[in-house]
Amino acid sequence: MEAPRVRVFRVEGLDCADCALKVEKALSGVPGVVQAQVSFASGKAYLHLEVPGAEKEAERVVSALGYRLRPEGEAGRSVFGPWRWALASGGLLLLAFLASFLLPPGLASWGYGLAALVGVFPLARRAVAVFRQNPFSMQTLVTVATLGAMLIGAEAEAAVVVFLFLVGEVLEAYSVAQARRGLRVLGELLPRRAYRLGDGGVEEVPLEALRVGDRVRVPPGERVPADGVVLSGEALVEEAAFTGEPLPQAKAQGDRVYGGSLVAEGSLVLRVERSPKEGFLAEMERLVEEALLKKSQVERVVDAFSRRYTPAVLALAGFVALVLPLFQGDFLGHLYKALALLLIACPCALVVSVPAAIAAGVARGARAGVLFKSGAALERLAGVRYVALDKTGTLTLGRPRLVRVVPFGVSAEEALALAKGVAEGSSHPLARAVREALGPKALPSEEHRAVPGLGAFARVEGKEVGLVRPEAWDLPPEVEAQVKALAEEGLSLSLLVKEGAPLALLAFQDTPRLEAREALAGLRQLGLKPLLLTGDREASALALAQALGLAPEEIRAGLSPLDKLRLVGELEGRGGVAMVGDGVNDTPALARATVGLAVAEGTGAALKAADVGLLSIAALPRAFRLGRKTLAVLRQNVALALGLKGLFLLTTLLGLSGLWAAVLADNGALVLVTLNSLRLLWARP
Known part of the structure; x- marks a missing residue:
């Protein structure tokens, strides 16, 4: 099937x-x-x-x-709610008000009645259409309240109620449209055209015509049309929409660029790696939309409360209208109160208060280099106390570089030339670091082979030369002393041997990310406690800790994936923990943590297991700040919605407010919580 x-x-x-x-x-x-x-x-x-x-x-x-x-993709109408009906109802209401000074009161009431009927018509039509799905919709409640007010002779109030409600719906629709525009802003970054390089030179083509493998030129001031790799040229590229970094990043041959980023200075020729509709921008939009479909814990609680709130207030309205007159009389007065309670019974502002804040927070995160997979992740992030961080690939680049050559009986240049010859035939990360090291060129080599657990070998100038693990080789005392000294500095080592004799020690170091130290400082400013979790030796971990400003007590070295999982479980029970990683070995801990965050450059397994994606480690403090701001706005929204409802519920029962106040309680709160949520779209995370 x-x-x-x-x-x-x-x-x-x-x-x-x-x-x-x-x-x-x-x-x-x-x-x-x-x-x-x-x-x-x-x-x-x-x-x-x-x-x-x-x-x-x-x-x-x-x-x-x-x-x-x-x-999706088809052009729609840019209409903000029932603005035509609001305009018509408001115009008739104004005419009726002016006529009340010129005409007898009886005739003026007809004008108010007409304004009320015109305004309530679209609401009644919507109420009938949705009656089977929801007989207690806001449209139904307003329609009943309006017609009831007219029956008891309150035509002027009925007209004001309908007009205020329609204006509220127009303002609400406008606010919602602005919020949705914030969600779609990423997709608007892609240009409409591209400059493709072909046999006949440069041709301007629509974006849809680009295919994987095409070569395109991006001149200064233009946006990159698709994800790709730089083939030639140098430029400063603004990636603030993706990473949140305000400063342009230097790009040159071999660097990757995102579709939608802006070439501020210089120009680039790049090879398209992914089509525009399947690139990184599309992935970001998809993650944002998937996050909005998953409800947070607070949202589920509010939904459950709202399902009980409306029937409870309706029951109260029925009691006021039908039971209290039997004991207190004044049937029309109690009916008027009951009609006001009908308007207060709608939980719209309360229901919208949470998803509006979550949507704005998720959208703002996407523009700050933080991709939330659910609203629940955004909510949980605000309550975390500890931040556990993987070392390699998370706080470091995960690309070791050659930092020292210690020769024995040969020059450093000769040792490096021999090592490069062996490294030509190996894909090991340390071999790549040897090839990329500055210095002499590689000597011609052949018969490359790898011995698992030992190292790589080749014939260089007719002699067998190898790059091997020092601990797997029989070392002279003086070489062993050097190995021990370099290991204590936290360096990774490879031994260069020729015909079995040690020639040199090559020392490597993983480069800390430039933004890692600032990110860790940002976490401390938020009152969070960072912990470095690594499977490396303690000496290597301490060397990195010193470079990043971490204290020795914030290091946990020599950990297996199972050890990381156990430690994360312990931290979760002590106040909540966020795990930040990038590798397959981090996936159990990412899934176990209160919130798992994966660096976007990491493995697919880590990104899948995590609740949040980070486009760079610099975005980590932003994620926590945004989580806290969103939770604060969310609480403000719930308090505002419940507070206004409760206030006007009380004043209505005491006879201090009427129908128009009830409409302000509902639509006013609805507009206020939406506008309050919109603040997050422009907040500085």
């Missing part, structure tokens, strides 16, 4: 989390739709289709609810 195919659509008119739930429920019941997921934050619907043509029925069902389904 053929696997269901996934189609992505944009849902027009999706301006609240409750709307998203209605659309998702309706789409799930469409024949041929195996699964439907609707994200309010991104405004997208993900349909898993197993029947060709099912999308047509899906479009019809969504249209009946008052929304519109458009395929």
Whole structure:
């Protein structure tokens, strides 16, 4: 059986989390739709289709609810909510208000009634369309409250209620649109054209025409059209949108560049490695959207609370309207209070408060070099106390370099030339470091071979020469003393031998990342305790610690993957731990930690096991700052939504506020929590 195919659509008119739930429920019941997921934050619907043509029925069902389904990428309307109806209702309300000074009161009430009916019409139509999915939707509650107010002679208040509600929906739709634009800003970085190099010279082609393997020229001031490798040229490239680094990075032959980065100075010729639609930008957008589909713990709690909140307030409204008049009289007064309670019963502001903050936080993280795979990861990051960091490839470049040659009876230049000859036939990281070392060229070599556990050998100038592990060779006392001294400095060693006799010791050191020291200082400023976990010898770990400003007590050396896993488990029980790694051996600890963070240059296994991807180690403090800021905004939103609801619930029961105040309690809180969440899009992480 053929696997269901996934189609992505944009849902027009999706301006609240409750709307998203209605659309998702309706789409799930469409024949041929195996699964439907609707994200309010991104405004997208993900349909898993197993029947060709099912999308047509899906479009019809969504249209009946008052929304519109458009395929991803198709141009849509830039309409912010029911602005036309708000304009019409507001105009009639103004005319009725002016007429009240010129006409008898009875005639003016007709004007208010007309304004109320015009404004409530689109709400009533939406309420009827979604009644089966949700009989207590906000549209239903506002419609009932408006018609009830007109029945008891409060036409002016009914008109004001409808107008305020429509204005609130327009402002809400605008705020939501701005938030979604923040989510899509990454995709807008790619240029529309590229300068492809062919046999006939340079030709300007649309971005869609680029293929893997094409050569393209990127002049100064232009954006890189696709992920690629520099073939020639030198340039300063701005990558702030990917890594969060404000300063341009120098790029030259052999360096990788991201599609969408800006060539600030110089020009480059590069080979396309991935098509524009499948490049790193596309991966970032996909991770962001997947994160928005996964609910955080707070969001699940708020959803559960909101499902109980609405029936409870509706029951209270029924008690006020039907029971209290039996004891206190004043049926119309109690009915008016009950109508106000109907408006307060909608939990829209509360439901939106969490996903709006999470969406803004995830989107801001993507622009700061931090890719969150879920809202839960963003939330958990704020409560971490310890940060465990892998050494090789995380705090270091993972590329050892030759730092010293100690010869025995030959010159250093002669020893290095022989070593380069042997290294020509080996793919070992230390052999690569020998080949890249400055100095004499490699001597001609042949008959290359590798002996597992021992080293690499070749015939150089007719003699057998090898690069071997010192501990696996029988060493003279003076050479053994040198090995011990260099090992105590934390250096990795290789012994150059010729015809079995030691000729030189080659010392290597993994280069610390330039940004690692600053990242660790940033963690300490946040009150976090960093710990270096490594399988290397303690001398090597201490040498790196000194370079990065780590204290000896913050080092854990000689650890196996199982040791790392056990230590991370212990730290999690002592206040929460974030594990930062890049290799396959880090994956168990990444999965076990409170939050796992993987450096993007690492292995696919590490990235898959982690909850967060880092485009560089410099983004690590940003991830924690953003997590804390998002959690703070999230708490502010929940307090704001519940606080306003509670305040107006109390004042309504006491008779101190009416219908218009109830609308402000709902729509006002909705707009405020959305605007408060939008602050995260421009926050400095």
